[in-house]
Amino acid sequence: MASFTVVKTEDLAAEQGKGPACVLRGQTSDLGCLTRQDGSVSLSQGDTTSIAVVYGPAEVRINKEQIDQATVEVVYRPKVGLPRPEHRKQERVIRNTFEAAIAASLHPRSAISIIIQETEDMGSNFSCCINSSCLALLDAAVSMNFMVAAVTVALKECGEMVLDPTKRDETEAKSVLSYVFDSVNLQVLTVVSCGKFSRAEYRNGLVLAREAAKSVFQFYRESMSKKLLMSQ
């Protein structure tokens, strides 16, 4: 219902004299794409797309019930086949990230479930998963202390850095780093890394990703404004 594209493509960056390596690919969100869920979103970052839905605060399974806070559950569904151990690991990372973001103490003895369906992985899939989950939580109006945004950076052998890499960039890179930031202080919440990198490279990647995270938060705000002001 409420889908729109942010004007932030390679053209805009080329104008400012930056290479396409330093900008995020165009983002498109479709909030409320499914009707039965409490919150749902289909998010594309370039060609990478995932659908995230949120239920909650809903009834919790008795063995997962926590007396003092809501239980956050994350389920990740790959595009083909059954979830493998690497997906389980990703679920766990995403869950830990969102446990910090969600104001879980406001809804004790309930469950907030996030289900992510990978629809197209064309690079930076982890970022897309985190960002779509966050938008789905916003769509469901779950209480949150802050929002989160993930940005992936790929380090090439030559030392060049690629922001929001494509699948090809990722395979060619010597390492891939994904940073997750909070919206209030822009501090790092989670880092997922793969491959070798030096301390300096980590820091440079962080600076680059932090700058890009701001535009992701801006995108969240624009998406929500579009959705909420539609009914007025």
Next chain:
Amino acid sequence: MAAPIGNVVIPGDTFSLLQLQPNDEHKKILLGPGLKEEEAEIKVLRPGILRFRKPGVYWVDCHHKRYIPAKGDSVIGIVNQKVGDIFRVDIGSSEQASLSYLSFEGSTKRNRPDVKVGDIVYAKLLVANKDMEPEIVCIDGYGRSNGMGVIRNGGFLFHTSLNLARKLLNPECTLLKSLGNRFQFEISVGVNGRVWIKAANDVQTIALVNSVIASEYKDNDQIKEMCKRISKAVSRMEVD
């Protein structure tokens, strides 16, 4: 800078006391859903539109589908189970609400109310605490039903978003009034997003349900226009 009333706010936004409207009557400021006080600042927890009402009520009007119990809300529940002296009632929240058989008008230990599993009840939340099971009652403080209790005799129950339910009950919304001018019907709206409608016949009931669902993103003028169209269509169908 004043607080952005009427604008979209998202989690993580904060404002200080100074950004609020001057409160000359020295009354306390009431923070509604979606806002929280933290270290002399007001923090936004949910995305939505910031609203203000005199004298000092602030809240975030957000788009919800899941009901979170709040004390004093009037809700429509479905009786799910009967456990000893209480009924378990589904009100759409994360936990089922409890409803004592004594909290009906005129009920005593001897004289039990006629409530069966599967019945729809219109009730008020008496206890709504995040740490406790919600409790609903079908009587007010004076022991009168005041319109609450079991809703009987057919009708149609459907779910909407919580916004729509609130919109229907907003004094400024014209939908129910304009429908009331054209149809003979009864409606019960729970703020938990459940709406029950009963009209003279099925055609009218379906028309009313559809017009309620369609009104979610319409303003008052559009709603009036829609009501006109629907009443015409229904009268034509009834003639046939």
Next chain:
Amino acid sequence: MAAKNGAQLSKNVLQMKFMQRSVLRMEKEQNEEERQKIIDDEHWALDLPEYKTKESDFLENQSYSVCEELLFGRQSYQGFNPEVEKLMKVQNAEREIQKTEEKEKEESVGDKEMAQRYSSLMGIIAKKFSNKRQRQSETESQEGEEGPFVRKFMKPPE
């Protein structure tokens, strides 16, 4: 009581036969005091400054019904359910009364405002009726209130 009266009776007097009852009474009082002291000592009390709960400027309420002043959820139109319609009428009337009352409150003049206005008005009217000389004397007396310079003895420096 004897101690309070200030005059302590001497030992010799107390030993006299007719004073025996007073002696008993005095002893009893003393015992009572001691016992009270023991009881007080048993209760622990921390000598802390009074704990003040910081009063918050905010009240929190999670109900939309309160914030948005929603109508009652059961409604009936054109006499479909007379019972509900009657309730609706009563509630609408109540709402109307509340609204007009609020409006009246806003428009009407409060007691305090009235009193203030009257008191200032009184001064003006009173001035109107007083003649010139009175007014003059009034201003003089006001000036006089500041007081003339009073000479004081100053100690000479040593």
